[in-house]
Amino acid sequence: MDIGKNEGLKIYVLADDYAGYNSLFLAQHGVSFLIEAESNGVKHWILFDTASYSEPILFNMKLLKLNPKNMDMIVLSHSHFDHTGGLLGIIKKINKNIPIFAHPDIFKISFSMEPEFLYAGIPPIGGGTKEEIERQGGIWILSKDPIRLVSGVFILGEIEREEKISFEKETSVHLYKIVDGRVVRDEVEDEIGLGIVTEKGLVVMVGCSHPGIISMVRKAIEISGVDEIYAIIGGFHLIDADSNRINKTIEALKKYNPKKIYAGHCTGLKAEAMFMTDFGDVFEKLYAGKVIYF
Ligand SMILES: [Fe+2]
Numbered sequence: 001m002d003i004g005k006n007e008g009l010k011i012y013v014l015a016d017d018y019a020g021y022n023s024l025f026l027a028q029h030g031v032s033f034l035i036e037a038e039s040n041g042v043k044h045w046i047l048f049d050t051a052s053y054s055e056p057i058l059f060n061m062k063l064l065k066l067n068p069k070n071m072d073m074i075v076l077s078h079s080h081f082d083h084t085g086g087l088l089g090i091i092k093k094i095n096k097n098i099p100i101f102a103h104p105d106i107f108k109i110s111f112s113m114e115p116e117f118l119y120a121g122i123p124p125i126g127g128g129t130k131e132e133i134e135r136q137g138g139i140w141i142l143s144k145d146p147i148r149l150v151s152g153v154f155i156l157g158e159i160e161r162e163e164k165i166s167f168e169k170e171t172s173v174h175l176y177k178i179v180d181g182r183v184v185r186d187e188v189e190d191e192i193g194l195g196i197v198t199e200k201g202l203v204v205m206v207g208c209s210h211p212g213i214i215s216m217v218r219k220a221i222e223i224s225g226v227d228e229i230y231a232i233i234g235g236f237h238l239i240d241a242d243s244n245r246i247n248k249t250i251e252a253l254k255k256y257n258p259k260k261i262y263a264g265h266c267t268g269l270k271a272e273a274m275f276m277t278d279f280g281d282v283f284e285k286l287y288a289g290k291v292i293y294f
């Protein structure tokens with residue numbers, strides 16, 4: 001697949017668990033990014049994830065003077081409610097036919113049992129059912145394979161277990177799903193990320209990094225053939241990881257020599273502090289309302 005190159009990129013953080021200091025923006029649990037990617041002189045708007053609720057996203061978009069009607073595509077990183085809960089509310093504001101890219105298992109029943117039962121998948125009221133989203137104009141494009149969206153921008157597809165680097169083979173989350181009426185471990189195989197080839201190098205965007213951030217970066221390199229990493233952006237899900245796992249992640253990331261690391265959401269305070277110590281100015285914390293220029 002010829003991925004091509006992006007001609008201009010700007011990323012707006014529409015949702016994060018942190019709103020920044022002295023900020024008018026609203027924080028919430030989850031992430032949502034608006035990717036403005038230029039190709040052939042045209043600006044394309046790609047919404048990556050919809051956090052838990054649509055209202056704070058729409059509020060933040062208003063502050064940023066962004067009109068939801070200009071959205072061209074939606075990508076859902078995985079089924080969890082903190083990435084899909086705002087879908088229905090946002091698609092109602094988009095109010096037109098729009099492709100929604102996700103993994104075929106996005107509608108699975110995913111849940112945790114500790115400390116008590118918690119349904120973790122797409123919430124039917126906020127996120128919408130498959131049919132409800134279709135009625136609002138959503139066109140589901142469900143694929144395990146990479147897909148090129150616009151010049152330079154591509155979906156990573158599923159990161160299969162064999163593709164994962166050794167210390168990321170086990171997911172840190174304790175989630176379950178139901179297969180043929182039986183409860184089995186949910187390894188969140190449905191998580192997909194995004195890669196963007198820019199003048200400065202490869203940009204990798206992730207929702208929660210359940211397959212492991214290093215394995216996702218490696219997959220983006222493999223698909224694009226670009227091994228110069230400019231930026232890695234998203235939630236790295238190290239919030240429940242021990243220092244050993246965080247250190248292994250830092251060491252592996254250093255080998256890729258990223259020029260920027262923008263982490264937030266489920267990265268966790270401990271990992272963020274360790275990133276800051278190790279990476280200095282390369283590391284920046286994500287927050288709602290932040291605009292990343294390239
Ligand atoms: Fe998450």
Ligand SMILES: [Fe+2]
Binds near residue numbers: 078080208210
């Ligand atoms: Fe998640």
